[in-house]
Amino acid sequence: MNGTRYRYLMLGLVFFCCGGHVSVANEFQKITGQHLSLTTDLPSQQQAMDLVQSFDAAVGQWEAFFALPPESLATWRVQAYVMRDKGAFRDAGLIPSRVPDFSQGYALGDSLFVIEQPSEYYTRHLLLHEGVHALAIDQFGGTGPSWYMEGVAELLSTHASSGDSVMVNRLPADRESVPYWGRLKLIDARRDENQIPTLQSVMRYPADLNADAEAYGWCWAAAMLFSHYDEYRPAYLAAARAGRDTSPQFTRQFQQRLSIEWPALVARWRLMCQQIDYGFDWNREQVAIHHKDPLWDGSSLRTRVDASRGWQSPGIRIPASTSVQIAARGECVIAKREKDWSSQPAGVTIEYVRGKPLGQLIACLVPVTSSVNASTCEPLGIVAVAPSVTIFCPTESWLVLQVNDAPADRGDNDGEYEVQVSRGRSRPIPADR
Numbered sequence: 303m304n305g306t307r308y309r310y311l312m313l314g315l316v317f318f319c320c321g322g323h324v325s326v327a328n329e330f331q332k333i334t335g336q337h338l339s340l341t342t343d344l345p346s347q348q349q350a351m352d353l354v355q356s357f358d359a360a361v362g363q364w365e366a367f368f369a370l371p372p373e374s375l376a377t378w379r380v381q382a383y384v385m386r387d388k389g390a391f392r393d394a395g396l397i398p399s400r401v402p403d404f405s406q407g408y409a410l411g412d413s414l415f416v417i418e419q420p421s422e423y424y425t426r427h428l429l430l431h432e433g434v435h436a437l438a439i440d441q442f443g444g445t446g447p448s449w450y451m452e453g454v455a456e457l458l459s460t461h462a463s464s465g466d467s468v469m470v471n472r473l474p475a476d477r478e479s480v481p482y483w484g485r486l487k488l489i490d491a492r493r494d495e496n497q498i499p500t501l502q503s504v505m506r507y508p509a510d511l512n513a514d515a516e517a518y519g520w521c522w523a524a525a526m527l528f529s530h531y532d533e534y535r536p537a538y539l540a541a542a543r544a545g546r547d548t549s550p551q552f553t554r555q556f557q558q559r560l561s562i563e564w565p566a567l568v569a570r571w572r573l574m575c576q577q578i579d580y581g582f583d584w585n586r587e588q589v590a591i592h593h594k595d596p597l598w599d600g601s602s603l604r605t606r607v608d609a610s611r612g613w614q615s616p617g618i619r620i621p622a623s624t625s626v627q628i629a630a631r632g633e634c635v636i637a638k639r640e641k642d643w644s645s646q647p648a649g650v651t652i653e654y655v656r657g658k659p660l661g662q663l664i665a666c667l668v669p670v671t672s673s674v675n676a677s678t679c680e681p682l683g684i685v686a687v688a689p690s691v692t693i694f695c696p697t698e699s700w701l702v703l704q705v706n707d708a709p710a711d712r713g714d715n716d717g718e719y720e721v722q723v724s725r726g727r728s729r730p731i732p733a734d735r
């Protein structure tokens with residue numbers, strides 16, 4: 303986007319108020335970029351310019367994400383109104399009467415309306431979010447139902463950096479970089495209450511989410527799941543092309559396309575929601591479970607669990623009513639401070655992550671089938687292996703293991719534990735929820 307010429311204009315808008323007197327409204331700035339013409343009453347010219355540059359830099363990334371033919375968006379242009387004083391824009395006739403009352407943002411065709419937020423990040427986020435809606439309307443004739451519409455808009459507006467160097471579709475590294483965005487905080491609170499919604503319930507959200515940030519957060523989580531796994535992405539992108547359809551048929555067709563994948567997809571949803579946090583890195587956190595994984599015949603098997611990755615599977619499904627013994631040994635690095643911190647499967651008790659020692663080998667059974675009507679997910683049972691454990695698997699499940707650590711802190715981990723999985727003989731312990 304380098305080389306884009308930006309035109310800047312100060313507008314002292316003149317309008318008639320009720321008494322028939324001529325008044326001068328707040329001065330509006332107008333900045334015209336390649337794809338965005340911004341009219342705003344933000345006092346900072348630098349912030350206004352940053353918004354236009356960020357939008358222009360995002361457009362090429364959106365084009366690539368949706369796999370649009372090159373140059374599809376070359377001549378695409380939208381008008382945006384970023385408002386500190388919404389009343390001034392209404393008085394100036396810049397908000398059409400067709401635009402319903404909105405608290406944060408609204409997209410009407412190629413016009414975007416955004417209320418200034420308490421942080422520059424969040425204002426920019428909302429502008430990009432509404433921009434994705436406008437793109438979907440322009441390219442696909444519509445946005446699809448709310449789980450899709452808001453999910454893909456959140457996915458492609460969550461960003462790092464700004465201006466020419468903005469990078470969309472970035473999970474925030476830390477809370478400080480995304481002030482007032484708050485999605486992960488809301489997800490974390492629900493996780494603590496064991497109230498994680500099922501994927502099905504997110505996909506049944508009503509048409510109007512009333513700017514509910516938590517609902518947006520779950521739509522975003524679903525969008526990440528569908529777009530980060532290679533086996534789901536084609537169906538997810540194909541669904542965008544059906545954006546005119548906002549009926550349940552849209553969702554049914556999408557699910558039909560992924561019907562074989564659905565049990566593993568739901569299991570991954572549960573594991574992702576259990577794990578997701580600032581610094582969650584999809585390159586480390588994809589879970590290799592598959593509907594074709596063979597049903598375990600009970601014979602002893604060995605596997606390795608890499609300390610730098612999230613949940614890992616030995617590549618089997620455990621049959622219902624099976625006792626499984628897991629034993630681990632070895633040593634790995636679980637933090638690099640003044641010197642390396644080493645851990646064995648029991649973990650180190652100087653630091654805890656989600657109530658369990660850092661570096662502890664933990665195991666989880668994720669059922670292959672789950673209730674389609676439940677509104678919240680059954681909490682996952684997670685047990686310490688430390689250094690061996692026998693667990694009872696009541697229903698057919700995938701077994702997954704990880705070295706306990708916060709997702710943001712896996713980058714400095716190194717090494718792996720050796721794990722043996724065999725048929726359990728001793729009395730099993732129930733999973734600790």
Ligand SMILES: [Zn+2]
Nearest residue numbers: 431435452455
């Ligand atoms: Zn939206």
